[in-house]
Amino acid sequence: MQRCVQPLQSTTRIAKRAGDDVADLLNLSNVTVRFGGLTALKDISLALPQGSALGLLGPNGAGKTTLFNVIAGAVRPTEGRVVFDGRDITAASSSARSGGGIARTFQITQPFTSLTVRENVMVALTAAGMAMRGAFSAAVEYVGFVGLRAKIDESAASLSTGQRKRLELARALATRPKLLLLDEVTGGVDRPSIPGLVETIRQLHAERDLTLVVVEHHMDFLKALVDRAMFLDRGAHVLSGSFAEVAADPRVRDIYLGDPLELEAADA
Numbered sequence: 001m002q003r004c005v006q007p008l009q010s011t012t013r014i015a016k017r018a019g020d021d022v023a024d025l026l027n028l029s030n031v032t033v034r035f036g037g038l039t040a041l042k043d044i045s046l047a048l049p050q051g052s053a054l055g056l057l058g059p060n061g062a063g064k065t066t067l068f069n070v071i072a073g074a075v076r077p078t079e080g081r082v083v084f085d086g087r088d089i090t091a092a093s094s095s096a097r098s099g100g101g102i103a104r105t106f107q108i109t110q111p112f113t114s115l116t117v118r119e120n121v122m123v124a125l126t127a128a129g130m131a132m133r134g135a136f137s138a139a140v141e142y143v144g145f146v147g148l149r150a151k152i153d154e155s156a157a158s159l160s161t162g163q164r165k166r167l168e169l170a171r172a173l174a175t176r177p178k179l180l181l182l183d184e185v186t187g188g189v190d191r192p193s194i195p196g197l198v199e200t201i202r203q204l205h206a207e208r209d210l211t212l213v214v215v216e217h218h219m220d221f222l223k224a225l226v227d228r229a230m231f232l233d234r235g236a237h238v239l240s241g242s243f244a245e246v247a248a249d250p251r252v253r254d255i256y257l258g259d260p261l262e263l264e265a266a267d268a
């Protein structure tokens, strides 16, 4: 495990735990994304071992969502390669990646509001190949795991923002992912509900050996979820290392300044 903050342009290796020798689940090699004249990602390399948890940090426009899109298949890199679970998936579609074990949640949730909570999860289960009858009962496990058991037969339209985030998590889990990309999972969630949501994700990571990549504005919640972090700015890899090392860097502190509680938490 590399202990020091890594220099620009190196491959970021995200160790699971010190001394672990774990195969990489995801490898990005020299990924560049251009949208016309704008370079959203510049020569990003990343190696993510099975079971690790990485936080992506950076100011608005840094390229965090674009990196998620590259991993999930919504954006094709202009240059570079993406390898997942030993296979080159650079040209694979989003649905092929979903079937192969990559799931994501979105900053803005997208449930089927005309369906119930159970039916929303059933859609994900059947898309992953389960028969309708099996999906009806299997949905209970996923809905229960995210704490929505009492709402299982209610319309998704009736859910609060926090409950919708939980439903989205259940739908992502129903695809049985190896890698879960979480985009601002606490965004729009009422503050008292956040610790429970974070604890649910933490358990998933610990108990199911789920590999996580997390974009999260709140440093204290991010700290609870990830062990390593990577800081991007204007599409470039600026630094990466342990969460504590990255959070302590003045460039990161400048960006996330404004909530003293968050910085205290990062310091702790």
Ligand SMILES: Nc1ncnc2c1ncn2[C@@H]1O[C@H](COP(=O)(O)OP(=O)(O)OP(=O)(O)O)[C@@H](O)[C@H]1O
Binding pocket: 035, 038, 039, 040, 058, 059, 060, 061, 062, 063, 064, 065, 066, 067
């Ligand atoms: N489809 C697109 N077409 C053109 N430009 C895009 C597209 N998607 C992203 N960009 C641009 O790429 C850059 C990186 O955007 P991205 O959304 O990845 O940043 P981000 O770090 O996720 O920002 P935020 O924290 O505001 O969500 C920005 O300048 C953005 O305007």
